[in-house]
Amino acid sequence: MTATTPTAPPNTAPPDPMRRTSRAAGILYLVTFVSVPTLMVFEPVRDGAEFVLGTGSATAVLWGSFSELVVALAGIGTAVVLFPVTKRVSETAGLGFVTARVVEGSLIIVGVVSIHTLVSLRDDVARTADADQGSLVTTAHTLVATYDWTFLLSQSLMPVFNALCLGYVLYRSGLVPRILPTLGLVGAPLLLASDIAIFGVIDRVSPFAAVAFIPIAVWEFSLGVYLTVKGFRPSAVAALPPAVGAAAVPAPAIR
Structure with missing residues (x-):
């Protein structure tokens, strides 16, 4: 009879759902930057x-509108993916972030429809x-004006509400270094002032409007990189209130 030596089970840690959530949100945040070149692509229009x-050629314009469609869906995805986390800190702010992202994505899609109608x-x-x-x-001027205003409302005004809602949650919870949400919370009123000034005071492509958008852009890009590479701080995750309806996990028995 041959004796067999029992083998120890592999020491594999269970996957961390919060790490998956943070990585997915970070990647989606980075995807929202794919439409930056459309600012140049749409100039001929x-x-x-x-x-x-x-x-001219409509091919680049169609690719630009496709990238904006991707941005609309990715933006909504960031809020949906993060909602199980944000609602544990503030359900009001979490719902506000989802709502702002949905409005932003919907307006972007309206702008895409305007561009495709022009191409048709x-x-x-x-x-x-x-x-x-x-x-x-x-008709072309009408469609271009529609795109310009939907761009202002979606990709300039709505980021103000995104930054306020998500920035509040992340600053309060400490899930990421507080310098990141601080950028969003400081940049939001600056961008809002720029958006209000555009209504009859300054041009939307003025230097002031460009500078006012920088803090929000840095906040969103930095957040995307941090969530993708590092994820939420473990100590802050441990301090979160339990999710509603979550079953208590029994402590492992000591043998």
């Missing part, structure tokens, strides 16, 4: 009526023999 009449006019109407160029140019 904004600069004149030639685009709707067939000048260019491809399907402008090239017909009886096309009225004056009407096409007027």
Whole structure:
């Protein structure tokens, strides 16, 4: 009879759901930056009526609008993924963050629809023999104005509410270094002042508007990097109140 030596079970720690949550949120935050090049891609659309009449290529514009669609979905994803965590700190702020992200994503999609409608006019109407160029140019300006205002409301105004809601939760809980939410909480009123000034005081592409957006951009990018690489602070996670309805985990028996 051959004796067998029992083998110890592999020492593998169970996966940490909070680490998965933070990594997913961080990656989604970084994905929201893929549309930054569209500021240059859409310049031919904004600069004149030639685009709707067939000048230039629509391929880059379509790729830019696709990247904005990705940003809309990724932005909503950040709030949905983080909600189980944020509601344990403040359900009001957590719901506010989800709502702001949904409004932001919806407005971005409206802007994408405006761009695609403009491309459809260019491809399907402008090239017909009886096309009225004056009407096409007027419609093109209307669609561009729609995109510009949805961009202002979605990607400039809504980040103010995102930063206030999520920044409050993260600062209060200490889940990440407090310098990160501080950037958001300081940048939010600065960006709000810039957005209000755009309504008849300054141009939306003025230097002041660009500078006012920097703290929010740094806050969101830094948060994405930190959550992806480091995750939530374990001590802060341990201090969170238990999730509603979560079953108590019995302590392991000591043998």
